[in-house]
Amino acid sequence: xxxxxxxxxxxxxxxxxxxxxxxxxLIAIASMPFWASQGLIRDVVELCCYIAVAQMWNLLAGYAxxxxxxxxxxxxxxxxxxxxxxxxxxxxxxxxxxxxxxxPALLAIPTYGLLHRLDGPYFAIGTWVIAEVLRLGTSVFGYxxxxxxxxxxxxxxxxxxxRAIGVSLLCALMLLVTVGGSYWLLRSRxxxxxxxxxxxxxxxxxxxxxxxxxxxxxxxAAAVGTGLAGAIYFMAQLRITPPSAYDPSWxxxxxxxxxxxxxxxxxxxxxxxxxxxxxxxxxxxxGATYMVVLGLLTVFMALFxxxxxxxxICKVVDAPWFPTRRRLMEDxx
Amino acid sequence: MQWLDGLVQGVLLGGLYAQYALGMALMFxxxxxxxxxxxxxxxxxxxxxxxLASTFSLGPWSVLVVLVALGGIIGIILQRxxxxxxxxxxxxxxxxxxxxxxxxxxxxMLQVWSADTRSLPSDGLAQASFQLGPLFVGVLPVIVLITxxxxxxALAATMQYTRFGRSLRAAAADVExxxxxxxxxxxxxxxxxxxxxGILGFAAVFQSMRSTVSPADGAFQLIYAFEAVIIGGxxxxxxxxxxxxVLGISQSIGFRIDPGFGILxxxxxxxxILALRPQGILGKG
Numbered sequence: 297x298x299x300x301x302x303x304x305x306x307x308x309x310x311x312x313x314x315x316x317x318x319x320x321x322l323i324a325i326a327s328m329p330f331w332a333s334q335g336l337i338r339d340v341v342e343l344c345c346y347i348a349v350a351q352m353w354n355l356l357a358g359y360a361x362x363x364x365x366x367x368x369x370x371x372x373x374x375x376x377x378x379x380x381x382x383x384x385x386x387x388x389x390x391x392x393x394x395x396x397x398x399x400p401a402l403l404a405i406p407t408y409g410l411l412h413r414l415d416g417p418y419f420a421i422g423t424w425v426i427a428e429v430l431r432l433g434t435s436v437f438g439y440x441x442x443x444x445x446x447x448x449x450x451x452x453x454x455x456x457x458x459r460a461i462g463v464s465l466l467c468a469l470m471l472l473v474t475v476g477g478s479y480w481l482l483r484s485r486x487x488x489x490x491x492x493x494x495x496x497x498x499x500x501x502x503x504x505x506x507x508x509x510x511x512x513x514x515x516x517a518a519a520v521g522t523g524l525a526g527a528i529y530f531m532a533q534l535r536i537t538p539p540s541a542y543d544p545s546w547x548x549x550x551x552x553x554x555x556x557x558x559x560x561x562x563x564x565x566x567x568x569x570x571x572x573x574x575x576x577x578x579x580x581x582x583g584a585t586y587m588v589v590l591g592l593l594t595v596f597m598a599l600f601x602x603x604x605x606x607x608x609i610c611k612v613v614d615a616p617w618f619p620t621r622r623r624l625m626e627d628x629x
Numbered sequence: 630m631q632w633l634d635g636l637v638q639g640v641l642l643g644g645l646y647a648q649y650a651l652g653m654a655l656m657f658x659x660x661x662x663x664x665x666x667x668x669x670x671x672x673x674x675x676x677x678x679x680x681l682a683s684t685f686s687l688g689p690w691s692v693l694v695v696l697v698a699l700g701g702i703i704g705i706i707l708q709r710x711x712x713x714x715x716x717x718x719x720x721x722x723x724x725x726x727x728x729x730x731x732x733x734x735x736x737x738m739l740q741v742w743s744a745d746t747r748s749l750p751s752d753g754l755a756q757a758s759f760q761l762g763p764l765f766v767g768v769l770p771v772i773v774l775i776t777x778x779x780x781x782x783a784l785a786a787t788m789q790y791t792r793f794g795r796s797l798r799a800a801a802a803d804v805e806x807x808x809x810x811x812x813x814x815x816x817x818x819x820x821x822x823x824x825x826x827g828i829l830g831f832a833a834v835f836q837s838m839r840s841t842v843s844p845a846d847g848a849f850q851l852i853y854a855f856e857a858v859i860i861g862g863x864x865x866x867x868x869x870x871x872x873x874x875v876l877g878i879s880q881s882i883g884f885r886i887d888p889g890f891g892i893l894x895x896x897x898x899x900x901x902i903l904a905l906r907p908q909g910i911l912g913k914g
Contacts, residue, residue: 363724365665410900413907415863416720417663421855422903425896428852432893544848548732555725587736594729598722599714 305623306483314617318476326468329460337460339573341532344467346549347569348474348525351562352518353550355478358560359490360514361497363416365547366423367522369407369430370400372541374523375530376434379446384439389450390462393527400523404516412511424544431542445537448530466528474521479562482620486510491620494560552590555597558606562618567605634764635885636878641767643877644774645839647870648832649850650857651784652825654869657858659801659821660716664707665727668850669734670826674700674833675842676738679747689751689838697830704826708819716818731847738844746841755838773835780828781870788866797821801864849892856899862909871910875902 325344328337349367356362377399382389411422435443451459481487492500493507501507530536549572557568579586597604610616653667664670677699678692687695711730715722757768788794799807800817808814836842836850853876861872876895883894902909 357721361719361721363721365724365728410903413903414859416661417657417724418855418859418863420720420724421663421665421852422859424848425852425856425899429893429896429900432889432896436887436889436893551725551728555729559721584736584739588733588740591729591731591733591736595711595726595733596729598726598729599711602722 301627303625303627305625306619306621308616308619310615310617311619322468322471325471326465328464328467329457334456334460337464338532341463341467341528343569343573344471345525345529346553346573347565348470349522349546350550350553350557350569351474351478351565352521352525353547354554354559354562354565355514355521356518357554359482359494360511361493362511362515363420364423365420365544365551366425366427367518367550368542368544368546369423369427370403370519370522371526371529371543371546372427372430372434372538373403373526374400375526375536375541376440376446378527378531379448379536380440382450383446383448386450389448389531390466393466393524393531396527397520397523400519400526401516404519408512408515412508424547427542427544431538434538434541443538445535445540448534448536451531451534463528463532466531470521470524470528473524475562475565477517477521479618479620482562482618487620488622490514548590552594554604555594556604558604559602561604561606563609563616564604564606566617571605630763631885632882635882637761637764637766638770639878639881640874641770641774641877642881643874644770644777645832645835645873646853646857646877647777647781647873648773648828648835649854650861650869650873651780651866652828653854654858654861654864654866655784655797655821656825658864659797660712660818661718661720662712662716662723663720663727663855664712664822664825665724665851666707666731666734666847667825667829667854668847668852669731669738670700670703670707670847671829671833671836671850672842672844672847673734673738674703674830675749675837676742676747676844678833679749679837679842680742682749689749689754689834692749693830693834696833697827700830700833701823701827704823705819707826708815708822712822713815713818735844735847742844744843744845746843747837748841749834749837751838767839769835769839773839776831776835777870777873780831781866784824784828785866793817793820853895856895859909860899860902862912865909865911868909868911875910 325340328340332340349371353364353367356364374396377396378389378392381387381392381396387395407423407426411419411426414422434440440446454462482490489500489505489510492503492505493510497507526541530541553568553572554565556571557566558564601608603610649667649671653663656662656664674696678696681687681695682689682692711726712723715726751769755769758765759768788797796807796812796817797820799810799812800814804814857872857876858869859872860875861868861870875898879898880891880895884891886894
């Protein structure tokens with residue numbers, strides 16, 4: 297039998313354009329101290345942390361089928377590790393941010409061992425218990441000053457310019473690792489397995505995907521990515537307390553961004569994060585009413601528009617920013 | 630002696646937790662759904678009860694009747710409007726929908742009732758106690774424990790012997806096969822949720838009589854209910870009761886070791902059971 301000559305098309309024009317824009321954005325973020333005001337840098341750092349935390353949650357819920365409402369456990373534990381390394385052990389704080397990633401990784405291993413025994417929805421509440429245990433445990437742990445929290449006084453040894461350069465470079469690194477890393481992962485061999493697992497874990501397992509091991513690896517990777525955002529966020533805050541470090545609103549933010557933007561897509565996270573960031577600035581003053589609307593919007597998306605805004609956009613135009621599909625093209629002969 | 634006292638107080642506290650946990654075990658057993666608003670609904674009922682009591686000067690027992698009925702109605706509405714659309718093999722939609730609803734509900738309650746802590750006047754019942762050997766035991770906690778035991782036994786008997794209970798168990802085992810034998814899954818689901826939230830009416834009255842409630846408390850009650858269900862063994866009604874006792878005792882003993890350690894001790898016992906006996910105390914396999 298003769299097969300027509302075919303080739304696999306993996307990149308699209310929109311993907312090339314988006315890649316170019318992405319590189320420009322990364323360079324712009326890394327060079328912020330040379331063109332942006334202090335206030336703008338602070339805002340961009342916050343937005344980048346939202347994107348990173350939401351993308352890690354997206355990887356878990358959108359691909360690995362692991363719904364977590366306790367990602368603040370990894371935020372807090374790595375932020376505290378960074379404070380301990382920098383403030384108590386005298387390590388350079390910018391290096392401590394990277395070294396502190398050992399803490400969420402080490403925490404992720406036993407928590408997965410415990411929680412993977414729980415059935416779907418119970419897994420989610422189990423993650424919340426872990427975060428609560430860490431919050432309560434940190435509050436009575438004298439070494440990190442218990443409930444009173446810590447200040448990052450070592451940062452006074454650096455000039456504002458040095459701090460801005462450090463934070464901006466770390467932010468660019470964080471986006472490269474979380475968004476770029478996810479993109480790379482989804483285009484790799486593992487990406488095929490992940491997408492198969494997202495669509496149907498049983499069928500994926502029957503095709504030779506080691507679902508259990510892949511879930512575990514994604515869980516640890518997401519813990520580290522979330523932790524990196526936590527360490528950078530609290531480095532910018534300069535102060536940490538157990539209730540702020542293990543704040544459940546991190547889970548709210550991640551869930552809102554991903555559900556509104558679009559579950560299971562990288563584009564959705566960027567859209568959702570921008571919406572959340574501006575909604576908070578424009579409507580945050582309405583406090584509780586704003587939160588009611590946010591909550592109801594999440595309910596609405598879960599009930600009626602599970603693909604989020606990106607899912608709706610995809611129905612109209614097919615121009616992915618991060619193409620992960622493999623398309624079989626027939627060459628004309 | 631303080632350890633014996635801790636044990637007795639723990640069992641009595643467990644009576645309250647059992648009333649949270651029964652509904653969660655029922656809903657998970659029948660629908661494989663965890664309702665994140667479980668704790669928030671209890672707080673909502675409690676706040677409504679407190680407002681009713683002060684507006685119409687009702688006694689606690691009249692409030693109880695109203696709240697249980699109201700809980701049943703809220704359960705049916707919740708099922709019809711939201712849960713029926715998200716029940717399924719994928720846990721994500723139901724979790725996200727109830728998670729969003731929980732945020733909305735907490736903040737709406739904050740708007741209506743403000744962040745103040747409130748409690749239900751109990752006609753002196755909350756202060757009454759009697760002496761049992763060397764220990765002083767509160768009258769209200771004993772009533773709570775008896776109510777919890779009766780509720781658990783009644784729910785277990787309903788599941789075992791009534792037609793409704795059979796349809797619940799059939800839907801839990803295999804919803805499609807149950808539908809083929811003439812059971813309407815939506816009616817069964819609505820019944821289960823109405824029962825679960827109705828039981829929260831009891832919990833709401835007792836919680837607001839023995840201590841205070843405020844709009845943000847719901848999350849903690851959800852976690853206690855969840856821990857009780859897992860400790861006892863998923864899907865088992867008496868398991869939820871026993872799990873609630875274990876949790877109550879752990880917190881009470883932990884609190885006597887150090888006041889900052891009470892809640893944490895409950896969490897640690899939960900994690901230990903999860904590590905050593907993941908199927909729970911009454912679980913099989």
